[in-house]
Amino acid sequence: MTTTFKTTLITAALCALAGTAAAQTVLKIGYATSKESHYGVGSTVFCDEMEKGTQGRYKCQQFPASALGGEREQIEAVQLGTQDLTNTSTGPLGNFVPETRIVDIPFLFRDYAHARHTMDGPIGQDLLKKLQGKGLIGLAWTENGFRHMTNSKRAIMTASDASGLKLRTMENKVHMEGYKTFGLLPTPMPFPELFTALQQGTVDGQENPIPVILASKFSQVQKHLSLTGHVYSPAVILLSPAVWAKLSEADKKAFVDAAQKGGAAQRKKVNDDEANGIAQLKKDGMQVIEKVDGESFRKAVAPAYANFAKEFGADKIAAIQAVK
Numbered sequence: 001m002t003t004t005f006k007t008t009l010i011t012a013a014l015c016a017l018a019g020t021a022a023a024q025t026v027l028k029i030g031y032a033t034s035k036e037s038h039y040g041v042g043s044t045v046f047c048d049e050m051e052k053g054t055q056g057r058y059k060c061q062q063f064p065a066s067a068l069g070g071e072r073e074q075i076e077a078v079q080l081g082t083q084d085l086t087n088t089s090t091g092p093l094g095n096f097v098p099e100t101r102i103v104d105i106p107f108l109f110r111d112y113a114h115a116r117h118t119m120d121g122p123i124g125q126d127l128l129k130k131l132q133g134k135g136l137i138g139l140a141w142t143e144n145g146f147r148h149m150t151n152s153k154r155a156i157m158t159a160s161d162a163s164g165l166k167l168r169t170m171e172n173k174v175h176m177e178g179y180k181t182f183g184l185l186p187t188p189m190p191f192p193e194l195f196t197a198l199q200q201g202t203v204d205g206q207e208n209p210i211p212v213i214l215a216s217k218f219s220q221v222q223k224h225l226s227l228t229g230h231v232y233s234p235a236v237i238l239l240s241p242a243v244w245a246k247l248s249e250a251d252k253k254a255f256v257d258a259a260q261k262g263g264a265a266q267r268k269k270v271n272d273d274e275a276n277g278i279a280q281l282k283k284d285g286m287q288v289i290e291k292v293d294g295e296s297f298r299k300a301v302a303p304a305y306a307n308f309a310k311e312f313g314a315d316k317i318a319a320i321q322a323v324k
């Protein structure tokens with residue numbers, strides 16, 4: 001081998017090394033529950049696909065289990081650009097983008113198919129675009145799931161059983177307004193404080209989808225679970241505008257595609273947990289009321305719909321209800 005050829009080879013190898021090192025950007029993504037939970041499954045698919053779609057120029061560092069704080073804090077950090085990404089429920093999102101609160105109305109969605117079609121269709125996609133005006137990039141809707149009530153006091157079959165219980169809610173005024181009609185005493189609190197609050201009896205109960213109840217081991221601190229399914233809890237992968245602004249058109253598309261794949265995987269995990277999680281929670285000692293009197297809850301919340309119509313527009317609510 002000639003010296004010149006050797007030099008060329010070494011230079012090429014060094015350039016390749018420097019090239020990869022310089023071009024790889026690590027983005028921080030945070031979410032509320034464990035890496036094994038629906039948020040972890042969805043985020044991992046998003047991260048893998050995003051890395052592939054950008055030929056390894058972008059990759060994630062994951063922060064599960066609220067390591068970067070509560071969901072409101074994380075949304076704020078993404079807005080400020082001190083955190084790159086979060087996969088979060090829309091619970092606190094209405095504090096940043098008020099229009100999104102419409103999806104937080106209790107008993108608005110009939111079932112998963114209805115909710116998912118709405119989020120994936122023009123109504124959901126329009127809402128996603130609204131985020132941009134508030135300094136947040138919504139890459140794709142993911143999912144938390146239909147929320148069910150747990151508590152340490154009694155079995156809830158009807159709305160009057162719920163009456164008088166002190167229930168932790170998300171920092172979401174539409175939820176709080178709705179739950180008051182069931183006679184509940186809503187107590188907003190960031191998620192990372194919830195387990196201890198249940199353990200110490202600061203609140204009697206909480207409401208969350210099965211995947212969250214499982215992942216957070218609420219069976220250790222709550223006796224009763226009622227499958228109230230009283231509200232749908234969408235989730236979303238949010239990206240900081242500071243990162244978005246630096247992406248090429250091709251990379252933007254790669255991020256969005258990856259987020260949509262992450263969302264699909266997250267929904268599949270929600271399905272699996274809904275199918276298998278209730279048996280697990282029973283095994284863990286929870287008393288589960290599967291046949292809740294949904295009509296009693298719907299009747300209770302019906303008068304609050306007048307206020308929701310004032311806030312969001314009766315036509316907008318009806319348009320969601322009309323989605324097949």
Ligand code: EAX
Nearest residue numbers: 032089144170191208212
């Ligand atoms: O998004 O705060 C909540 O109850 C949320 O459902 C939880 O953080 C997962």
